[in-house]
Every structure is written in C-alpha cells, then in structure tokens.
Amino acid sequence: xxxxxxxxxxxxxxxxxxxxxxxxxxxxxxxxxxxxxxxxxxxxxxxxxxxxxxxxxxxxxxxxxxxxxxxxxxxxxxxxxxxxxxxxxxxxxxxxxxxxxxxxxxxxxxxxxxxxxxxxxxxxxxxxxxxxxxxxxxxxxxxxxxxxxxx
Numbered sequence: 001x002x003x004x005x006x007x008x009x010x011x012x013x014x015x016x017x018x019x020x021x022x023x024x025x026x027x028x029x030x031x032x033x034x035x036x037x038x039x040x041x042x043x044x045x046x047x048x049x050x051x052x053x054x055x056x057x058x059x060x061x062x063x064x065x066x067x068x069x070x071x072x073x074x075x076x077x078x079x080x081x082x083x084x085x086x087x088x089x090x091x092x093x094x095x096x097x098x099x100x101x102x103x104x105x106x107x108x109x110x111x112x113x114x115x116x117x118x119x120x121x122x123x124x125x126x127x128x129x130x131x132x133x134x135x136x137x138x139x140x141x142x143x144x145x146x147x148x149x150x151x
Contacts, residue, residue: 003030004146007139009040009130010121012146015047019054024061028071035074040130042121043082044143046114048150053091066104076105081124083117084110114147 001023004012011034016023034041054062065071075082082104086092095110107124111117118140125131131139 001027001030002146003033004142005034005037007142008034008037009042009125010118010139010143011041011043012143013043013045014147014150015045015051017048017051019052019058019062021058021061024058024065028065028068031071031074035070035078038078040078040080040128042080042124042130044085044114044117044121045082046085046117046147046150047087047091049087053094072105079106080128080130081107081121082109083120084108085112085114085117086110087112114143118143 001016002014004014013027013030016027084095086095089112092110092112099108099110109117109120111120122131122136122139
C-alpha cells in the first residue's frame with residue numbers, strides 16, 4: 001500500500017494490487033505515519049482498477065486490524081471522513097453490504113470514482129474548516145498525479 005500525505009489534511013491511500021500478510025502489515029505501518037501527526041484528516045482510499053479482492057485469510061487480517069484498539073482510537077478521534085474508491089461495481093456493492101452490518105466509528109462512504117471521493121473528503125474537511133477554497137484545486141491536481149497510473 002502506498003500512503004501519500006503531501007496532500008495533508010487529505011491523506012491518499014492506494015490499496016495494494018493483492019492483499020496478503022505483508023501488504024496488510026505495510027498498510028498498518030502507513031497509517032502510523034499520519035496517526036503520529038495527531039491532527040484531523042480525511043482519507044481517500046483508492047483501489048487499483050486491476051486489484052484483486054482479498055481472500056478469506058486476508059479479509060480476516062484486515063478485519064482484525066480495522067478492529068484494533070489503536071486504529072479505532074486514532075481514526076475515531078481524527079478522521080473527519082473517509083471515501084473508499086471502488087470502481088468495480090460488484091466490489092463496491094459488497095463493501096456497501098459490509099457497511100450495513102459493520103459501522104466504523106468514523107464517517108465512511110464507498111464511491112465509484114476518485115472525483116466523487118475527493119468531493120466527499122473535501123466536504124468533510126470544509127465542515128471542520130480544515131480546507132480553504134484554493135487549496136482544494138491544488139490537492140485535486142496532486143491526487144490526480146498520484147493515481148494516474150493505477151486506475
């Protein structure tokens with residue numbers, strides 16, 4: 001997983017193409033970088049268009065990490081909004097179904113496009129007065145540069 005925080009207070013996470021024990025550990029380590037800042041943020045999580053869905057073992061590791069006390073503590077206190085960009089319609093519906101039964105303690109929305117995710121995150125940041133108008137255009141451009149090769 002790649003995490004870009006050059007867009008802070010928007011954090012951009014790019015999911016691994018394949019989930020396994022190593023990529024999930026790297027994902028957890030990546031989150032530590034912005035948890036250490038201890039400042040409010042919005043997270044835009046982008047899945048590559050050709051990324052594989054996690055298998056049962058990887059899904060279990062992800063759920064364990066999502067329910068870890070550290071992630072729950074920092075995310076519930078600091079995350080003002082999170083958008084998961086899942087371009088695959090079936091995968092997005094599956095995530096939506098999961099969210100019907102599991103509610104994270106931070107705002108999370110499954111979206112189809114990066115632009116839709118950016119708007120959701122920008123709205124969350126604006127509501128908390130963490131994003132001024134001109135900065136949104138700069139963030140949109142930088143995010144576009146980061147995701148151009150993975151979609």
